[in-house]
Every structure is written in structure tokens, then in C-alpha cells.
Amino acid sequence: MKQKREFLSGNEAVAYGVKLCRPHVIAAYPITPQTTVVERLSEMVESGALKCEYLHVESEYSALSALMGASAVGARTFTATSSQGLLYMAECLHYASGGRFPIVMMNANRSLALPWNIYGDQRDSLSLLDCGWIQAYAEDATESLDLVIQAFKIAEDKRVSTPFMINLDGFVLTHTYESVPIPSQEDVDAFLPTFSTTNKMDLDNPVSIGFSSTPNDNMEFKYIQHKAMLDAKDVIKEVSVEFEKIFKRDYGALIDKYKTEDADIVLITIGSITSTVRIIVDELRSKGEKVGLCKIRYMRPFPHEDISSLNTKVIGVLEKDISFGYEGTVFTNVNSAFARAEKSPKLINFIAGLGGRSITKYDIYGMFDTLKESKNGKKIEQVQFVNLRVPV
Numbered sequence: 317m318k319q320k321r322e323f324l325s326g327n328e329a330v331a332y333g334v335k336l337c338r339p340h341v342i343a344a345y346p347i348t349p350q351t352t353v354v355e356r357l358s359e360m361v362e363s364g365a366l367k368c369e370y371l372h373v374e375s376e377y378s379a380l381s382a383l384m385g386a387s388a389v390g391a392r393t394f395t396a397t398s399s400q401g402l403l404y405m406a407e408c409l410h411y412a413s414g415g416r417f418p419i420v421m422m423n424a425n426r427s428l429a430l431p432w433n434i435y436g437d438q439r440d441s442l443s444l445l446d447c448g449w450i451q452a453y454a455e456d457a458t459e460s461l462d463l464v465i466q467a468f469k470i471a472e473d474k475r476v477s478t479p480f481m482i483n484l485d486g487f488v489l490t491h492t493y494e495s496v497p498i499p500s501q502e503d504v505d506a507f508l509p510t511f512s513t514t515n516k517m518d519l520d521n522p523v524s525i526g527f528s529s530t531p532n533d534n535m536e537f538k539y540i541q542h543k544a545m546l547d548a549k550d551v552i553k554e555v556s557v558e559f560e561k562i563f564k565r566d567y568g569a570l571i572d573k574y575k576t577e578d579a580d581i582v583l584i585t586i587g588s589i590t591s592t593v594r595i596i597v598d599e600l601r602s603k604g605e606k607v608g609l610c611k612i613r614y615m616r617p618f619p620h621e622d623i624s625s626l627n628t629k630v631i632g633v634l635e636k637d638i639s640f641g642y643e644g645t646v647f648t649n650v651n652s653a654f655a656r657a658e659k660s661p662k663l664i665n666f667i668a669g670l671g672g673r674s675i676t677k678y679d680i681y682g683m684f685d686t687l688k689e690s691k692n693g694k695k696i697e698q699v700q701f702v703n704l705r706v707p708v
Contacts, residue, residue: 317564318500326489329457329496330396330422330482331356333464335366336504337420340391340511343371343379348434349486350398350424357394376401380408380419387417388525390516392468395419398486399426399440406444412479413448414541415526416515418471419479420464421449425587425636426486427671435672436486437636438587442615442645448541450480450548451616453586457496460484462565465499469508469555476548477515478541485588485636487672499563507562545617552614570619572611573626575601579608581687582626584633584650586612589675593634596680607684612646620653630662630691632683636669643699662690668702679703 324332330353334342342361344354360366369386373379376397383393397405402423412419423441427433441451450471454460463482471480484490517525529537549570556569575597576582585593590611600607610626612619635646642648647665654660666683668675679702690696 317503317562319497319563321495321497323493324457324496325352325491325493326454326457326460326484327352327424327491328356329461330464330484331360332496332498333461334394335360336499336501337394337465337468337508338392339368339394341369341371341383341386341393343373343382343386343393343395345373345376345379345397345401347376347398347401349426349436349490350396350401350422352490353396353422353424376404377408380405380412380421383419384408384412384415384417387419388415388517390511390513392472392511393419394421396422396424398424399428402440402444403428406447409444409447409449409479411526414537416477416541416544417479418468418477418513420467420471420482421479422464422482422484424486424490425483433671434486436488437670437672438483438485439637439670441481441483442635442637445616445645448478448545449616450476450478450545450614451483452480452614453483453612454489455588455590455611456489457492457494458565459567460489461496461498462559462563462567465504465508466555466559468511470548470551472511472513473551474513476544476551477513478544478548483587489588503562507558549617549619552617567613568611570614570617571622572613574609574611576608576610576626576628578606580606580629580691581684582608582610582628582631583680583683583687584610584612584623584631584646586615586635586646589634589636589669592675592677593680596677596684600684605684615646615649618649618653620649620656623650623653624657626661628661630664630687632664632666632687634666634668634675634683638667638670647699663698664690664696665699666702667699673703675702
């Protein structure tokens, strides 16, 4: 295993990961805070370091439309977007998943308008969980790069053939620099096979792509699509094991449990806030408190079996999202996982970080205090907004 280290932002780490995967076509439309991903890739193409077709299109809708066309002739493809740009793609997201095109896309998580806001929360991607794309959330820049490499292998697996969205917290991760180990091209080539698919236009073996269906058969197409997403769980686990063998980094596949074995209280997270929570868990553990952390790495396919296996008394779900009029979307999914289980812990939903508001370590200490009170029998409101000022 050969690796070098570079001082990179999360966006740049994604660009390096894409380069190592040798895509045939990149379609780019810049939007804050995603822009430096496609900027770095354009520089790589211009210098000759990356040999591929680079399309600077006029909108996010066009970017994904172009990649569907490229994928339909058997090309490995990549794009990146954020926030309103992801919503502008919404129609194409369903086309891409229904067409079984294994496009890989990075999304820089950013709040949605109105009010207009360029800072990071996760409402953009979580609002599109039902669009048929695999969704993974990175904790740091190294995982961002590694997810890109794994994403192509998972999406292109014939058991899956499903597009893949990699989510990075806007600014907190996209623009923060850290030391990132970069795998060698030789190791990535050994890990990631050349893209090959039968789901393409072929003059020698004609197939129908992008067709209409009737009520007589539409449901069967959707079931096949659903089954592929479920099958992706096994593929994700296989790829995670193979990745760890070659690159010596283990992310725990669908979720990552941290000190949960004997924990009475567990906090569930997604994305970059996980790193801060892990530090707080260590600090509380040093004081004798039995607390743990569970990072959800994949929101689709949702790891309900792994979540419901958490044997603890109280669970908090921390997320940068709210489904207006109810609760956080991550919390809804976690609740559903325990509804399938024989027993359920007490569950509390912490809504924090909307519009990029900081989530401090003191906020996290407060969440653990609230969970402790719930464990001790105090009745706690199930959905809580953290660090909320009195509304204007």
C-alpha cells in the first residue's frame, strides 16, 4: 500500500478521489460551497493529469441530464452540487435512479431558502431521501475521499446499478483543511475495476432505455429498483471489508458504533458533528459515565437492522434537519427501525445547526444531560430545538 499525504479541504479531497477513479465524463455547474470541487477537477483536466471529457454546463439540471446521456452509452460519470442546485436537479434525480445509471455525485450540504442562506445544514439531501439514490454522509476529509472511491464500486456493481450521493457538511467540512492520506493510482486501479455495464445503448445489442410504462408493469419496475437498494447493503459491507484490506481504513460499513457495548445512553449522529461528539463521549467516559456514539454513515439504504441492535436505555438523535410540523427526518427513520424491534429505548430528537448555527461542545454536554434525565425517569419533550433563541 502506497500513500502520500496532502493538506486538503474536504472539497479538494473529493476532487482527488474522483481523479483516482478515472471518470470518463464530468459535468460541472458551480454553486457555493461546492465550487472548489469542480474547479480542482477542471485544473486536473486542463493540465492533463486527468483524462476525461469536462462539460461546463448552464445549470444543475443540465449537468445531471448530460451525465444520464453519458452513462447511457457506458461512461463513468461524476458531478457535484449543493442546496438549491440539488433541488433544481430533483426531477433528474428520479430519472437517473429509475434509469439505473450509476452516477456518482457529491453534495455540499447547505441550508435551503427562504431565508436565503449559504451555510450548512442537511435539509437539502434529507428532503430527497425518496429519490432512489444511495446517500452517504462523510465525517471528515479522509472519509470524503474514501467514500468517492467506494461509491463508484458500489454504484456500478451489477447487483446495485444505482446512483450514489456523497454528502459533505457545507463549510465545516468542504472548506476545512486537514492532512489527508491519498492512495496510489495503482492501488485504486486494483480496487476499482474498469466500468462495464449492459445498461447502455448498443448498436449490436439494442435495448430500450428511458421508456414509459403502464399500470400493468410500473410497480414491478419500482420493486426491482427497491430490491437493488436493499441489495446494496451487502455490497456496501463487502466493499468496506475489501477497502480496509487494501487501504487500512475501516469505517464500519453502514454505521459506526463507538463505545456502545455497555452504554446506557447513546447519541446518534450523521456527518461532521460526529467528530465533536466522539470527543465528548471520551470525556464523559473518563468520568465514569456509560455513554456511546452511533454514526449513521448511510441514510439510504437505511441500516435499520444495525440501528435496532443498539441495546441501550435512552437514545438521542442529533440532526441538522426538521420536517416541518413533525420531527427530524433522521429521527423518523430511527424511530421506524425500533418499531420493527422487540423492544425500544426512550428516544429524543435534537434539532440543531439549522442555517449553519454552531453546535458547541456545551450544547452536546447539554444533550447528554437531557438524555440522562430521561433515563432517570423525567418526562422530556421528544423533539427539542438546541440553542434556540426566542423567535422574533
